[in-house]
Amino acid sequence: MLDYQVPAIKGQGAEQASYRLIGHEECVMLKINGPRLWASLMAMAEVGATARGGSRRLALSEEDAAGRELFGQWCREAGMSLSRDAVGNLFARRAGRDDALAPVMMGSHLDTQPEGGRFDGVYGVLAGLEVVRTLNDLGIETEKPLEIAVWTNEEGARFTPAMLGSAAFTGAMSLEAALASRDAEGISVAEALAACGQAGERPPGVPLDAYFEAHIEQGPVLEDNGKVIGVVTGGQAICWLDIQVEGQAAHAGTTPMPLRRDALFGAAEMIQGLERLAARFAPAGLVTVGQLEIAKSSRNTIPGDMRFTLDLRNPDDAVLARMEREARALIAAVAEGRGLAARVEPHWLSPATPFDADCVAAVRAAAQALGYSHQDIVSGAGHDAIHLARFCPTAMVFIPCVGGLSHNEAEDALPSDVAQGADVLLNAVLARAGRADGVC
Amino acid sequence: MLDYQVPAIKGQGAEQASYRLIGHEECVMLKINGPRLWASLMAMAEVGATARGGSRRLALSEEDAAGRELFGQWCREAGMSLSRDAVGNLFARRAGRDDALAPVMMGSHLDTQPEGGRFDGVYGVLAGLEVVRTLNDLGIETEKPLEIAVWTNEEGARFTPAMLGSAAFTGAMSLEAALASRDAEGISVAEALAACGQAGERPPGVPLDAYFEAHIEQGPVLEDNGKVIGVVTGGQAICWLDIQVEGQAAHAGTTPMPLRRDALFGAAEMIQGLERLAARFAPAGLVTVGQLEIAKSSRNTIPGDMRFTLDLRNPDDAVLARMEREARALIAAVAEGRGLAARVEPHWLSPATPFDADCVAAVRAAAQALGYSHQDIVSGAGHDAIHLARFCPTAMVFIPCVGGLSHNEAEDALPSDVAQGADVLLNAVLARAGRADGVC
Structure with missing residues (x-):
């Protein structure tokens, strides 16, 4: 059993943190670059920033498109390729060593409530980007491709239902029905997609190896219990x-x-x-x-x-x-x-939506190996991952939000929690996608 | 003690019913003409009749004015004189033997809820008229004058507050404020009075000897207890x-x-x-x-x-x-x-409004002497009598309404209860006003 610390080896703070025993395997635990992730979150919050410190990026609005544009630019800088499907779900792809394999997907959403916060959804998307940036920093290739999804209209604040993009992707809702949904002013999703340039051509839904979504808890349980990582076992x-x-x-x-x-x-x-x-x-x-x-x-x-x-x-x-x-x-x-x-x-x-046992175990093992306080938790709110769980092996990583507050401009999270949640995402995804260099 | 029945002696059924002992006095108990009162109630209900058997005579509407006109015609036929005050309260007067004495007043209101019943208010006005008609039938003159009041806008369904006319009469509200009250369409009481020809010139408020108001209970207590007469002791x-x-x-x-x-x-x-x-x-x-x-x-x-x-x-x-x-x-x-x-x-x-002990006793004694089942009761709803009680000795007579239902087109009362309540009103008023022939 190897059990020693390795300092940051390259890049802007990303590091191979420690070797720990998980079950009978020896695995390298990696850490993301916390300050870089935080800086990205704060930069994204400026897009549609509100007076009281939150963000307003209603689905398929100009602000939402500007947020997606910023994210796309960062992804291209990280060497990723971009694509969209017909309901506007945006995907950034990092090739795998065997690029014909189904990808391991991370993601969440960039749209917000009318007076939304800086973390709901955004965290899952930018944590995914930070995972890729860290792997780039460390020169690590994965067996399977990695993708980051930005799902359309998760909040349901402009178009109903909420989680519309992931519903169309997973077949929970037909593409036609999704495109026909109209906002309070009578504008359809199809019209809004065209107006803000977010419509893709390929039909939603491609095979996925697995889906991992990091998210703030949007409740008080982790904070109340003094835990940093919520290992989400499913939706209630x-x-x-x-x-x-x-x-x-x-x-x-x-x-x-x-x-x-x-x-x-x-x-x-x-x-x-x-x-x-x-x-x-x-x-x-x-x-x-x-x-x-x-x-x-x-x-x-x-x-x-x-x-x-x-x-x-x-x-x-x-x-x-x-x-x-x-x-x-x-x-x-x-x-x-x-x-x-x-x-x-x-x-x-x-009905209840149990998450995939292997994916949940990968999240729990990563938190355990990283030495982060954690607990199993059930997702009380709706998330794109609830749709994905009926489509492919799925898990989520929760981090605390201050006071349990969400859907509010005052929504907040601690930088250390933000970093540790992304560490867990990184190692769980890596365990699923496989290191091309054979290191566990 | 005299205790024998006297059959109807004149008129259309009004009768001197019996001699009974009350305290130490021997008094003649009179009865009104029940069918005539019922016929008048039904005739009044035709003014503004609704499809489901109720009446719609919003205060100072054309229908309200038509109801007052019908009542005024009946009063003139009964030999009474009519007057109005500046807030539209309508008074019918039967002279007393000593016409300089303050009158004993009966009354209530003819306006209704938008989908009102046939008895709320109307009963008190027409029971007063039936008292006068019966005295005419029997050739009985009273020492004090009798008046019947039709108070303006009791219901509060068109103008606020409810009981506006009696409030202005008793000084609970200034005449100016009463005239300035406006309905939902912005029409003031003053304008409505002019439009329907109900404005009088004399200022509201003249000295009264006493005020007696007969009314349906608008609650289920009498019916539930199997009593016909509610001796109202005051407002809660x-x-x-x-x-x-x-x-x-x-x-x-x-x-x-x-x-x-x-x-x-x-x-x-x-x-x-x-x-x-x-x-x-x-x-x-x-x-x-x-x-x-x-x-x-x-x-x-x-x-x-x-x-x-x-x-x-x-x-x-x-x-x-x-x-x-x-x-x-x-x-x-x-x-x-x-x-x-x-x-x-x-x-x-x-605050609570206790009614005058002597007037209440007169109502109770009349019910007792007539042999009608009765009980003391507190008025739960607002009535013009509540304002009058702060102005002059006041009492009320309740009769049951079927199922306790009121403010409803299905509001109903039994003809026998209607007649017995008016019998009580008659004898209580007569006790207060005094028979000119000296019979107690």
């Missing part, structure tokens, strides 16, 4: 329900309490029960009532007709189904006990 | 509060339950607590949360900022104050326990 299952509660609207001043059928009092008891339900499914079960509306509400009228939404999540489809059954039963029981009518309608069901 | 006190609850908006998919500060879960606990608070103040204490809004709500965002209204009622000012204190304490305690910020702002406070 989501069940959206619509609940309508009907009682009897009546005068707040003339109706004695025992004669009331107050829909809101019933809903409050249901919501309290749903909070306790979440506790029974802790820690993985999540329960959110995000919207609640009283029909024809007035200050002095007893609510007679109201609706609320229910968002249930669990990494396990079977457990989520149990959560849904229990939620339905408790809503029915509360309604029954109060003489209310409650109707529960399914709105959307998204 | 009302406290309106606005509550804001602030937590932390966050992603429904990425935020573990223990790290959430969910404003809606907090509000649900508060509302459950408020429902239990009502039980502690049963049966008189009423608690209603009529409006609840989540700011920037979305199905997959944890509510971070929300508001709800609170309507607290009790017939006793001191008890209402205790309800408010306990509500504030429980809201603060729930917020504290959950790391939420809660702010409670006063919105409106209306």
